[in-house]
Amino acid sequence: MTDMTRWAVELKDVKKTYRTGPIEVAALRKISLRVAPGEFLAIAGPSGSGKTTLLNIIGGLDRADSGEVLVEGKNLQLLSPAVLARLRLQRLGFVFQAYNLLPVLTALENAEFTLLLQGVPAEQRKERVQKLFAEIGLAGLEHRRPGELSGGQQQRVAVARAMVTEPALILADEPTANLDSVTATALLEVMEQLNRTHGTTFVYATHDPQVMERARRLIRLHDGQIASDVVRASQMP
């Protein structure tokens, strides 16, 4: 592994400021961070501390004002929207707080959507989604639409959609925020298992103490800066 590709994510002096008219809000203030492949990392902090902004910048959904954002050695700041989209499709998976499923599609169609974008044939798509659904307890719910699923089931579909392409990195923004504790625990177990079996890197932005407890590395943000970075069980290569 070359030094360029040693880290799943590498941030160098990343700054991001939001401007609304004359008002400027600094969301990230010179954040530097390295995430190794296979880590199970939680980014915690109060609302407005910059968690979601950090996740969006790592995922190429937003751009930093300055600094470098490297994902698998690629500097996202230098990539065109089309190349960024391809990187998100091929290497990244997203789990959003509000599930963000397409309401007109069934659970199976939502989960296979990224495979469809990758051009995977229909038979293979169905096979892979059904296998994953079986692993995360969604078997039998393939043809239900999001409105017919509970919050926990919808979030599992979102996890399946993120996992099905076997990405190197999954970014999960408050994935348990809308779930009861039992459902949240079940979902976290699913993701931990996927992390262990597939070696996928997970980065969470969370308020949830349960997520923080399970994370093997916990970064606390405060006012756009890293207040603490604690590794509980070393995953560092």
Add this chain to the structure above:
Amino acid sequence: MGVIPKEEQAVSLIPQRIVEGSYLNDDQQSGVVIGTELARKLGVTIGAKVVLMTQAVQPPDADAGEGDMQSTLLRVTGIFRTGIQAIDSHVIQVPLPEARAVLGVPGRVTQIAVLLEQESDSLMVAQGLRKQLAGVPVEILPWRESMPTLAQIFLLDDGFNYVMNGVVLAMVGLGILNTILMRVIERRYEFGLCSALGLRPAQLATMIIGESLALTTISLAFGMILGLSAQHYFATAGLDLRWFFHSSLPTALVFDPIIYSRLSLTRIVSSVGIVFLMATVISFYPALKAARTELPGALKVL
């Protein structure tokens, strides 16, 4: 109006508008066809005798003054109704020999109509005839010169049609733009999500243009069904404008007040082509807007 019955049927509306009796034929020298209004005023029906009184044409070598009064007995063979009061109450047709005799102009005709298959050939044919009949005391006029008022009405109608078509196309264009743009704005979340999951901007734009063309195709199909149905109705039943013209048209303008639509393949193809082209061009802006969906803002669930 003295006519050659057999020839007249090809160039005049009156033979087609006989409602009682029959049109003149070349064997009935003393027959006459009259309009319904005139028949009503005279209180005559088919077979009735009428006397035509007119002033004979003054021979060129006669002394100055008006010609003698002449009269002839005619029998009503047919009654026509065009719906245009000025024609139905003032125009009669008699065989040419009878007209010549009563007017005292044997062997003379005042007007010969030449019916062409293509109206656009009229100028060329008129020029050809002028060359061939040079030296003969006749005036050869294409219809646009012999009826300049009608020609100007046609010209005005063409211009009005172009303006109307332009307005209709502009409205269609604005309708398409509004529909697609509204759909793009309403689907901002969907596009944002697709983009976040890896759909490239060019793919999003292509999707919008494709959807726009699909919508245009479906709309055109419905439009064609409705349009062809209306065309079929007006091609068979016609658009009756008799109530509109009433007595306002001069008798010289004898044309059918019931207008029958005619299908033009060229017009259909050009209209469909223009709408397709317009839809494609118009969808570029919404497509560009969709391709530029801003992340992560578009991902907020409303």
